[in-house]
Amino acid sequence: MPVEIPKDSWPGAVNTVTLGATGDQGGSRTSTVTIGGERSLPFMHFESPMPHRPAIAMEIAPARPADWSAVLLEAWGATADDPGSWARACEEAGADLILLQFGLKGSGDEPVSADFAVAAVKAVLGSTGLPLVVVGPGQAEVDNSILVPIADATKGERLVLGLCEEGNYRTLVAAAMANDHLVLGKTPMDVNLAKQLNILMSDMGLGRDRVVMDPTTAALGYGIEYGYSVMERLRLAALQGDGMTQFPILVTPGAEAWKAKESKVGEGTPAEWGEWRQRGMNWEALTAVSLVEAGAHVVVLRHPESLRRVRAAIDELMASETA
Amino acid sequence: MYIIGENIHIISDKVKAALAERDAGFFQRLAAAQVEAGAQALDINLGPRKKDGEEVFPWMVRVIEEVTDVPLSLDSTNLAGIEAGLKAVTKAQPIINSVSAEEERLEAVPLVAKKYNAKLIALTMGKSGIPVSADERVNIAIEKLIPRLVEIDYPVSDLIIDPLVLTVSGCQEYAPELIEAVRTLQVVWDPAPAISVGLSNASNGVPAAGRSLINRVYCAMLMGAGLNRMIADPFDKEQNEVVRIIEQRDAGTPVGRLYLAIHDRVAAMEEQTIDDVDTADPEQMAVWKTVQILTNKVIYAESYLQQ
Numbered sequence: 001m002p003v004e005i006p007k008d009s010w011p012g013a014v015n016t017v018t019l020g021a022t023g024d025q026g027g028s029r030t031s032t033v034t035i036g037g038e039r040s041l042p043f044m045h046f047e048s049p050m051p052h053r054p055a056i057a058m059e060i061a062p063a064r065p066a067d068w069s070a071v072l073l074e075a076w077g078a079t080a081d082d083p084g085s086w087a088r089a090c091e092e093a094g095a096d097l098i099l100l101q102f103g104l105k106g107s108g109d110e111p112v113s114a115d116f117a118v119a120a121v122k123a124v125l126g127s128t129g130l131p132l133v134v135v136g137p138g139q140a141e142v143d144n145s146i147l148v149p150i151a152d153a154t155k156g157e158r159l160v161l162g163l164c165e166e167g168n169y170r171t172l173v174a175a176a177m178a179n180d181h182l183v184l185g186k187t188p189m190d191v192n193l194a195k196q197l198n199i200l201m202s203d204m205g206l207g208r209d210r211v212v213m214d215p216t217t218a219a220l221g222y223g224i225e226y227g228y229s230v231m232e233r234l235r236l237a238a239l240q241g242d243g244m245t246q247f248p249i250l251v252t253p254g255a256e257a258w259k260a261k262e263s264k265v266g267e268g269t270p271a272e273w274g275e276w277r278q279r280g281m282n283w284e285a286l287t288a289v290s291l292v293e294a295g296a297h298v299v300v301l302r303h304p305e306s307l308r309r310v311r312a313a314i315d316e317l318m319a320s321e322t323a
Numbered sequence: 324m325y326i327i328g329e330n331i332h333i334i335s336d337k338v339k340a341a342l343a344e345r346d347a348g349f350f351q352r353l354a355a356a357q358v359e360a361g362a363q364a365l366d367i368n369l370g371p372r373k374k375d376g377e378e379v380f381p382w383m384v385r386v387i388e389e390v391t392d393v394p395l396s397l398d399s400t401n402l403a404g405i406e407a408g409l410k411a412v413t414k415a416q417p418i419i420n421s422v423s424a425e426e427e428r429l430e431a432v433p434l435v436a437k438k439y440n441a442k443l444i445a446l447t448m449g450k451s452g453i454p455v456s457a458d459e460r461v462n463i464a465i466e467k468l469i470p471r472l473v474e475i476d477y478p479v480s481d482l483i484i485d486p487l488v489l490t491v492s493g494c495q496e497y498a499p500e501l502i503e504a505v506r507t508l509q510v511v512w513d514p515a516p517a518i519s520v521g522l523s524n525a526s527n528g529v530p531a532a533g534r535s536l537i538n539r540v541y542c543a544m545l546m547g548a549g550l551n552r553m554i555a556d557p558f559d560k561e562q563n564e565v566v567r568i569i570e571q572r573d574a575g576t577p578v579g580r581l582y583l584a585i586h587d588r589v590a591a592m593e594e595q596t597i598d599d600v601d602t603a604d605p606e607q608m609a610v611w612k613t614v615q616i617l618t619n620k621v622i623y624a625e626s627y628l629q630q
Contacts, residue, residue: 192492195624203629237622244630245622 007047012241013039015208017248019097019160019182020131026156026180030129033096035297036248041235042295045320053318054292056307057099057133057300058090059254062120063107069258071280072302083120084127091128093304094311099133100124102146112137117146118153125154133160133184140168151175160184160212166197173204182210184250189216189226191233198244212298213247219256220287231294249295253288254302285309324566325552327396328362329523333370342369350383351390358391360557366420368398376404381411388414396420402431409439418442421485424449424467437477444483444519447504453487455496457503460486465511482516483552484508490527491537491616491623498525498617502589506548520545522555530625539565540613543582547589581607585614
């Protein structure tokens, strides 16, 4: 018996945003990543084609991170000592783009400085052709002090600069507009706040094709369902035509999952939790795939094996698109 | 519209300071001014006052009854304090605000209301909090609240059900459900219980400049569902004007006609439509944007009017 599948038709769409610029476009990237453009809920291919697949960013740091799990550092080995070689290793592992996450420290115990940060960004841009997201430590003043010089030093690359928050969005948006970059808006897990920041950033005249938003998510077992439902509500509002919720979404399941006790702790755990390495990777991959299904456009991961697993899941989710 | 004035509320710093000093004149002025502005009853929310409720509540009742005859609504979770306040009442039939469907509260509070011949505001919430959907809230009223009052032979005509307004800033999905709860509660029992809501809760957490617009648009919608009693700010002139426009069906101004249309759409159970709006008029557009927030069609943000 033939079954008629009901189809929704929505008046709105997610914005299409291209990250990175090639030589022809005023940058130096060898590839770019385009995200967004959907006119339906995630992976409802029968309703409306999904013009772009969700992208996977790999997170790196400007120096070997002190607070990462030993499992992660073991996987990346010596490449994690240097941002350029780390980025290249991510590209070889199959990443679509790189996210360079700064902390409050620069080299050694020194506070992070503009010179240190610009050098790290240039090292990454010089060693990989992938688009780049650059994120500060999340303290408005420090973020501004490194991100503005980075924006100036990389004009035209269409980097994504973050974190744009209520306290510093004016400075970052201005730096992005002056230097042909994009911004990453970040708000606590709350649809009202996410939308409010989008309105404020847009009021400055920033183009709709220059904003990616991080509405904040949590790891599996630590409130992922709240993050999921915020993303779901934002997508539904976007499809209903609310222009201030139509920005594509970047989330950080890698950082969240590796904070969870289940991935972090290798000793003294119950036997039924299973082998530590596998558990950590499962936590990261399951968190990330859930968020991809919730409508994430970019998921930021940490472990190369998670990259492989999430890539495989996205391939399957997109299979009917290409069939 | 029967307005229970909300302004004697411990959340206000001035009220807090005046209470600490037992400044009777402050409360008498605030009470008289609310009645002057149209309040037909006064809510008195001094918090739980666990230590001195039995002294403070009767003091406040005596102070306010010196300047006004309107009913006083004693708003606290401190039942002993409320009882002490009720004993001091000499004028109009007082109101207890409130009881919920939580077992212990529902056991004790109605008995006090009955003993002192007080009206009783009953919230449609149980132990597990406030349900989103209209049906669940109505069910709490007809399965828990009303049966308990019938059980103790308390007159349902003295019952006031409060189906609970929540803020658009964080609980937006509750806003349209509340409208339907107000509508349904009027037909679920005979005699129908009175209904009242705390209107200003709709804009809790919203920047001060934006609160009144949200309150008065919601007020028009709730009146469309049959609301005729609320705890609200009687000093809000624009809100009072919307109430007047609707009560008198005053179609003399374009914005007035829009408020009437919004009210009538709710009354007729029709979708709100931009066809009712003169989109060239910024005031009407602000009202329309607020309707879309309150119908949960557009996500609320502080700057929603700028969108």
